[in-house]
Amino acid sequence: MSAPQLVVHRDKELMARAAAARLITKIVDAQAARDSASVVLTGGRNGNGLLAALAAAPARDAVDWSRLDLWWGDERFLPEGDPERNITQARAALLDSVPLDPARVHPMPASDGRYGKDADAAAAAYAEELAAAAGPEHYRSAAADTGGDVPAFDVLMLGVGPDTHVASLFPELPAVRETERTVVGVHGAPKPPPTRISLTLPAIRAAREVWLLAAGEDKANAARIALSGAGEIQAPAAGAYGRSRTLWLLDAAAASQLPRDLYPPASA
Numbered sequence: 138m139s140a141p142q143l144v145v146h147r148d149k150e151l152m153a154r155a156a157a158a159r160l161i162t163k164i165v166d167a168q169a170a171r172d173s174a175s176v177v178l179t180g181g182r183n184g185n186g187l188l189a190a191l192a193a194a195p196a197r198d199a200v201d202w203s204r205l206d207l208w209w210g211d212e213r214f215l216p217e218g219d220p221e222r223n224i225t226q227a228r229a230a231l232l233d234s235v236p237l238d239p240a241r242v243h244p245m246p247a248s249d250g251r252y253g254k255d256a257d258a259a260a261a262a263y264a265e266e267l268a269a270a271a272g273p274e275h276y277r278s279a280a281a282d283t284g285g286d287v288p289a290f291d292v293l294m295l296g297v298g299p300d301t302h303v304a305s306l307f308p309e310l311p312a313v314r315e316t317e318r319t320v321v322g323v324h325g326a327p328k329p330p331p332t333r334i335s336l337t338l339p340a341i342r343a344a345r346e347v348w349l350l351a352a353g354e355d356k357a358n359a360a361r362i363a364l365s366g367a368g369e370i371q372a373p374a375a376g377a378y379g380r381s382r383t384l385w386l387l388d389a390a391a392a393s394q395l396p397r398d399l400y401p402p403a404s405a
């Protein structure tokens with residue numbers, strides 16, 4: 138498990154712009170090294186703020202958008218096109234502005250799709266899609282069968298909730314306790330809507346790098362709890378780490394309750 142690195146930026150806007158620049162460079166390097174890149178997106182204000190900053194970034198088109206695989210860490214289980222769906226918001230923030238290969242964009246199923254209202258069946262289908270995309274060099278989850286395989290994501294991004302949830306893994310609920318399956322249906326989520334689909338911690342931990350995005354005063358307590366040794370069941374963000382890197386990207390407000398020796402001075 139890679140010890141978390143922290144980078145603290147002056148404010149939410151600068152954090153989004155700096156994280157977007159960081160993501161561009163990561164994708165460009167991955168595409169140079171392995172001909173393609175694989176990124177997992179997150180919903181929420183910080184996640185969408187990063188995508189909007191990326192859309193406006195001067196270096197945006199250094200990325201070969203046709204060789205980028207996009208997955209989701211979680212999705213609100215709503216009808217296709219619902220404004221509350223993470224992919225709907227991601228499309229508005231960035232995806233509709235760049236020349237992605239549609240075959241390489243992997244939305245989680247909607248609640249009016251082929252699985253109907255069955256979030257668990259939709260989650261299982263996404264797990265199969267992940268397994269099918271995983272090559273031999275990719276990660277094998279704890280599960281012995283191929284159903285537990287996921288691609289070796291270059292970067293998996295996660296917004297952090299005020300209660301320390303990441304993706305749709307909420308404290309103490311069943312999904313955060315999952316150790317075998319890579320994708321699960323979530324029911325009774327405290328953050329609306331109540332029904333969701335989410336990667337599990339084993340799938341999150343398959344990523345080469347996990348980036349946690351936390352900006353705003355309302356995330357200060359969550360950051361303190363998650364970075365102070367809390368358990369992953371009580372604080373799911375504490376269980377979100379990458380195989381080679383775990384990076385917390387915060388603004389000064391979200392870092393305001395952290396011990397000062399935990400991170401370098403805020404960026405300019």
Ligand SMILES: O=C(O)[C@H](O)[C@@H](O)[C@H](O)[C@H](O)COP(=O)(O)O
Nearest residue numbers: 180181182183296297298303304
């Ligand atoms: O479906 C969602 O809502 C997100 O995937 C969720 O995990 C989000 O990232 C956090 O709740 C932080 O959201 P904010 O950045 O809006 O605080």
